[in-house]
Amino acid sequence: MNMPLPFQQVWSPEDAVTIVTGASSGIGFELTRMLVEEGAHVVAVARRQQRLTELANATSCPERVHCIVGDVTDASTREKAMAAADSLRDGRLDLLVNNAGVGAIGPFAEASPERMRRVMEVNFFAPVDWTRDALPRLRQAAQEGGHPVICNIGSVLGHRAVPDKSEYCASKFALHGWNDSLRAELVGDGIGVTLVSPSTTRSEFFDSLVETDPGQKSASVGSWPPTRVAQAALLAIKRGRSEVILSLGGKALVYADRMSPPVMNGLLAKRGR
Template sequence: MPWKAKDSVAVVTGASSGIGKCLTQQLADNGCHVIAIARRADRIHQWHASSPLSGFGGVTPIAGDITKREVRSTIRSTIETHHGGKLDLLVNNAGIGGIGRFSQATPDRLRQIMEVNFFAPAELTRILLPSLQLGSAPVICNISSVLGHRAVPEKSEYCASKFALHGWSDSLRAELAPDGIQVTLVSPSTTKSEFFDSLIETDPNQQSRSLGPWSPQRVANKAFTAICKRRSEVILSLGGKTLVYADRVAPALMNKILEQRPAAPAAPPKSGDR
């Protein structure tokens, strides 16, 4: 049974920019009521007031940090109060990253990245599962990364968080199948967005090696299609698919290639690996 946006209720995290913003717009424009979550109150409320989309009247903005228990409770209360406790779609999109050698990073970097990229979506999903069980062809869409399939140097904590999200998604998909809830994992490579504004630490002596950056809108389009078709997983971009395939057929060769990557100094790039 396909998922339909019209008259559905969705929660999207990280909704004030990038993939989250584009996907929120697309859902609303297709008749879905979206509860849009973002840390930056000014951005999300300004966007809410100025959006020309005809469907944007169906968006409820909530400003807050999803790592906070009280924010997750507010999301649940909003669903119960305004939508009878029913939820059809949860998009776990919010994420942060960090670039640099693990040996030179602060201890806080690993904890913060894991908190935002894995623990927060897991706990938000946990608290919203009763609402999803009431939904129509419900879907949990986790926005991951090709780096959740193949890790690369200088992004060890970020890769760890996306590997955790990937493994959890696969396990949860099997657990929730009897309840009719699909778990869709979307794995972009590099996205032209504000992701690098969310880097909690950067190493100025390292540069990002992109895999052919996609626009946030293009990623959102693919994610929307995957949600509607209730797919289990999609890997986006030729570069991303090549990376994953090469690692599966020749992992030893991939290890050698990555071990020999030179570190080149560069200014912080303008796009980031989701």
């Protein structure tokens, strides 16, 4: 007997055609695994082929993982991923997860201009370009009676900026603003837009920072494993949530800032340099 769900499910992974960028590690890896176990096909995108193969083999249904190897900022990667999705259900797409992301740590004044450009390209312009190409396919799913979703993996640092992460905060604030406009624009098309904002996550994120001294870490109150973040993201997608902010520390940062930005400015200010 099927147990009734404790919430109203808007989106179902069963037989869904999905694309997840940044699927080779961390949150994207776990989310892909969960989607496949619940019956979805996932076009899994990342640069490391070996990791994508390991991902497929970590599922009970490797044939449902369609690996596309490439950089998300390259148009050719996007085209291959869209073509792979098109081949599954005649051009219909039920979910796009813009998850691939990179960080950088260190003062803005000491960084090269390329650091800002690279972080913005991966974290902001890539999701924009992937979404633009996905839209007709998502519309088709809506016209066929589905409830397609765009899920953008943001960050609590897209709600409250902190020092020494100017590039990352800029990219996640841009993603947040664009996400909110898009959500309002796409209501009439029947396409949901979900922003998931994790706080510090114990992934490989801090091992691949752009132009940053090795060993840099993020100061944070507590951290979540990628599995927990992926579970929260999948639940938000299923429930058609517009936004979720994750972890107690993350919520504290965001809501304290909403209540009193000047207090947070004072607390976060760097002094005595």
